[in-house]
Amino acid sequence: MPNKLEASIEIAAAPEQVWSVISDFKRISEFSPQTLRMQPLGRSVHTGTWTVNLNKAKGYVYPTTSKVVRFEPNRALAFRMNENGTVWSYTLEPTDGGTRLVQRRDVPKGKLPGWLQFTIDKAFGGEQPFEGALVDGMHETLGKIKRTLER
Template sequence: MPNTLEASIDIAASPEQVWGVVSDLKRTPEFSPQTKRVRPLGRTLHTGTWMVNLNRADGYWYPTTSRVVRFEPNRAIAFRMTENHTVWSYNLEPTANGGTTLTQRRDVPAKLPWWLQKAIDTAFGGEEHFEAALVDGMHQTLDRIKVTVEH
């Protein structure tokens, strides 16, 4: 499994406007085709905040937990999944025309736990299918964020 999957999009809005949507993690299900629920634990979002998530892929429902490992307002947010240690992030870069390039990224540890690798192989059709679906989902997510922010 590669260490990184990544997708980017240019949005005609300031980093502050994009951040207002991206950092509201409860809204993730509006944008992500796989994430059905995100519940940050606590009153404010910051590095160290725990989240409980519910996801659905290929007909399977599965819960996950994660923790915010990077929180830089108007620049970046990243969270590490407890179950597999992958890190999902959004990075915001201002563009010359006053817009923002938004990048969603998934970084994978050197080796996944054996049980997760087995689940990917059996339930999700193998790594190639699983990762193609993730990249497709990243593009859908970014497209939906763009439409929301620009309108």
């Protein structure tokens, strides 16, 4: 399993505008084909905020939890999935025409837990189809964010 999956897009909007969308976790279901809900716990999102999430993949719906591990307004946002240790992040880079938005999924320990690898193999047809769907979902998410901001 690769340690990093990544997608990026150029958006004709200032980093502050892009940030206002990606940092509003309650809106993630508008953009992500795999996240039905992401509910932050507490009054505001910051480093240390926990979230309760509802996800879907290939007909399966399942809950997860995460913790915000990086929160730099207008620059970077990352959260670690508690169940598998993966880190999902957004990085915003100012460009002449707006913002380059990068979405990544990192596997810091180099591999997923055995139970998850087993599930990926049995329920999702193996690593390549599973990760292909993740990357497709990342591109779809970024495309929807772009369309929302460029309206």
